[in-house]
Structures are given as structure tokens and as C-alpha cells.
Amino acid sequence: MTSSRIAIAGAGLGGLACARVLQLHGLDVTVFEQEPAADARPQGGTLDMHADTGQIALRTAGLHDKFRELARPEGQQMRALDPHSADAVVDEIPAEGDDSRPEIDRGQLRGILLDSLSPGTVRWGRPVAEVTTTGDGARLGFADGAVEEFALVVGADGAWSRVRRALTGLAPEYSGVTFVELGFDDADRRHPVLAELTGQGSMMTKTGGRVLFAQRTSNGHIRCYAAFYAPEPVRPGPADLLERYAGWHPDLLRFLREHDGEFAYRPLYVLPVPHAWTTTPGLTLLGDAAHLMPPLGVGANLALLDGTELATALATAPSVGDAVRAYEAGMLPRSIETAKACASGLHDLLSDDLRSMAA
Known part of the structure; x- marks a missing residue:
């Protein structure tokens, strides 16, 4: 694909994975992040990387070996305790060699992705203030009044995405x-x-x-x-x-x-389920911006897969429009089905069934 610049709003896992694969294919990408630095805030807890989603994405990004260096297969242990006695009702210990869902700290995984990018790829302290389409691309406006145009703006800017506001207008509930x-x-x-x-x-x-x-x-x-x-x-x-x-x-x-x-x-x-949209020139979404759902162990995996699939499509399709259509045709049905399952899983999590490990 021959194209001009690509912008990614948000330096979370999905946006960084997208940028990494784009750079592997020699494409021009800039990531705009509102936080002033990579260490501006704690990155939260631990993530289980699924063999059929997150780990596939990390292989596509050429980072699976670095992930394995920090991953904790023993972290797959899952215990369910009786709330009144604190006795174990379930204690699932991973089998030797089980790498189906090893754990890694979110901050460590983000660090792997950041270190893989060319210097200056992420522009810290650059929150997106306004997003508009230009007919065949999109324009980003920033708080200082600066404006930049791109062939594609990717909304990887999380739950309260400004890019989503321009694309679907829907807000989380x-x-x-x-x-x-x-x-x-x-x-x-x-x-x-x-x-x-x-x-x-x-x-x-x-x-x-x-x-x-x-x-x-x-x-x-x-x-x-x-x-x-x-x-x-x-x-x-x-x-x-x-x-x-x-x-x-x-x-x-x-x-x-x-x-x-x-x-x-x-x-x-x-986000409401289903959350979908008609392909719009110059804009698309990934991760929580596209499919914010209950945190039941799938969100980070889907964000990584979204990012690497979108980047691969941009690198191989004949045009930006063709790439976005191909990406959304796969991502939207997948995210809708997963969001439905997570909505049900949230109620399972809060049920009294201790053997229901929805989380």
C-alpha cells in the first residue's frame, strides 16, 4: 500500500501494537498520547495473554520472545475461596508446560511495545482535542491550536475516545x-x-x-x-x-x-452492544474505543489483536479504504460476540457460584 501518514490516538497496548507492525512494514505512523510521559501513572495489574488472541498478536509484532522472558506461567493458578471460611473451593494449578494464558504485568508489556518503536514515534503530552474528516482522510486538532492531516486516524484512545465521538457519537454507559x-x-x-x-x-x-x-x-x-x-x-x-x-x-x-x-x-x-458503524474514510477504532466491555480477561488481548490486524491490512491492502473495510469486517463481528459474552460473564462473576470464574 502506498499511503501518507497514519495517526494513532492513544499509547495503550492496542495503539502501540498497531504502530509496531506498521513500522515493521515501513509505514509512516505517529502516536499521540495525552499523558506527559510513559511513567506518568501506574499501569494497573496483571494480564493473561491468550494463545489464540494476544499471543498471536505478539508474534505478528515480533515480540513474543520478549514477552516470554517476562511472562509468568505459574500466574495461571486460579483459586476460589469460600467467603465465610476462606477455605479453597477450587484451586486450579497450571500443568507443566501450560502456556495457554501466562500472566504479565500490564506495565511490563507496555514497556516491551514502547521499546520496539522508533524514537519519537510517541508524542507525549499531545491530547487530541478535535477530530474531523476531510473526505479522503482526517484532521486532528490539538489543544494548542495546531492542526495535522492524515490518511487515517486510528482511535486507540480508550473508554472516552474522541475519535469514537467523531465516528459513531456513542458514549459508554x-x-x-x-x-x-x-x-x-x-x-x-x-x-x-x-x-x-x-x-x-x-x-x-x-x-x-x-x-x-x-x-x-x-x-x-x-x-x-x-x-x-x-x-x-x-x-x-x-x-x-x-x-x-x-x-x-x-x-x-x-x-x-x-x-x-x-x-x-x-x-x-x-459500550452498547452491538457497537458498530459504517466504514468512514479517514477514521477507524480499536480496543476499548471500539468495544469497551467488562474487564473479564479479554480486553487487552482483543486490543492487541485489533492493532496488529489493522496494521497488517494497511500494509497489504491496495488502499487505506480497502484496508479499513477488511479490518472492520473481521473486528466488528468478533467484538460484538465477545461483548455479549462479557455482559453475561459479568453477572456470572457476581453470582454466588464459586465455581464460576468469569474473571
Whole structure:
């Protein structure tokens, strides 16, 4: 494909994977990111990279070996505990050599992608203020008044995507579920009870529409998520959160008491299902911008696959328009079916069935 410049809004996993594959094919791409630097904020917990989606994308990007250097196959362990006794109801330990869903910290994976790009590819501190189409391309406007035109603008700018606003006009809706994120540093030494409950991978316990989900990340850290139904987005304080989980085993309540100062509110927003659009010259979407859904272990995998499939299409199709049509013809049906499954999975997660490991 012969083309002019391609812009990607957002330096998340999907946008960076797209940029990496575009550069492997010698195409001109710039990533615009509103954050001032790569380390401007924590990148969250751990991700399981699925063999049939995320790992395929990493192979396409030529980064699977680097991923394997940091991946944790032991992180595939999954424990389900009784909320009242803290006894294990399920303890699934991965078999020797099982690499179907190894874990890696989101920050580590983002670092692999960033390091793979040519210097200057990501323009930090450049939030997109306005997106307009030009007939055969698109124009980006920035907060400082600067304007740049591109053959294609890729919206990889997450839940509140400005590119999506220009393409479909749809905004995410509150799902009725709120998450609270808590962090624990050096858990093996400072929080040994929580480390034992979590195991080497993930732990879940739930009842009455309330869930605690803990993940071990690298360096012995643990991130825990309390999830519960709430008619409107709420911001419960520590005491309010403990009251919601009254009656649970004291060791499990330590997840809510002993956190190391991290207490982040994450009301869960999702896009309507189906979320689709008519192919529009100059614009397309990937990742959460295209299919924001409950965080049940598939979002990062789909974003990576979206990004590498779009880049491959741009590198091989006869025109930008042909590439975008081919990409959307595969991505949209896949994301719609997955979003339907995740909507159902969210209710499974909040059910009383301890053997339902929707997360």
C-alpha cells in the first residue's frame, strides 16, 4: 500500500501494537498520547495473554520472545475461596508446560511495545482535542491550536475516545457495577496471609452480589478488586467498603483493611452492544474505543489483536479504504460476540457460584 501518514490516538497496548507492525512494514505512523510521559501513572495489574488472541498478536509484532522472558506461567493458578471460611473451593494449578494464558504485568508489556518503536514515534503530552474528516482522510486538532492531516486516524484512545465521538457519537454507559482497586507491596513479606490466600496467580471469593478478586503481579505485589452492584457510580470509603463485606472471614477482610495507600474507584462503563458503524474514510477504532466491555480477561488481548490486524491490512491492502473495510469486517463481528459474552460473564462473576470464574 502506498499511503501518507497514519495517526494513532492513544499509547495503550492496542495503539502501540498497531504502530509496531506498521513500522515493521515501513509505514509512516505517529502516536499521540495525552499523558506527559510513559511513567506518568501506574499501569494497573496483571494480564493473561491468550494463545489464540494476544499471543498471536505478539508474534505478528515480533515480540513474543520478549514477552516470554517476562511472562509468568505459574500466574495461571486460579483459586476460589469460600467467603465465610476462606477455605479453597477450587484451586486450579497450571500443568507443566501450560502456556495457554501466562500472566504479565500490564506495565511490563507496555514497556516491551514502547521499546520496539522508533524514537519519537510517541508524542507525549499531545491530547487530541478535535477530530474531523476531510473526505479522503482526517484532521486532528490539538489543544494548542495546531492542526495535522492524515490518511487515517486510528482511535486507540480508550473508554472516552474522541475519535469514537467523531465516528459513531456513542458514549459508554454505566454498567451497574463498581470496582474499587487496592494495592499491596511486597506481599510475601508484609502481607503473608494475603499472599497465601492469593497463591501464585489469582484468587476470587464472592457472595450476595459482592466479589473480591486478587491478582499476584511481579515482584511479589498483589492487586485486589472489590466489585459490587450499585445503582449509580459510588465512591465508598474504607469503612463503607468494610460494611458492605460484613460477615466475611476476617482474613479476607484484610484485603480491605491492609492496603498500602492505594484506593482507586473504578465504576464500570461499557459500550452498547452491538457497537458498530459504517466504514468512514479517514477514521477507524480499536480496543476499548471500539468495544469497551467488562474487564473479564479479554480486553487487552482483543486490543492487541485489533492493532496488529489493522496494521497488517494497511500494509497489504491496495488502499487505506480497502484496508479499513477488511479490518472492520473481521473486528466488528468478533467484538460484538465477545461483548455479549462479557455482559453475561459479568453477572456470572457476581453470582454466588464459586465455581464460576468469569474473571
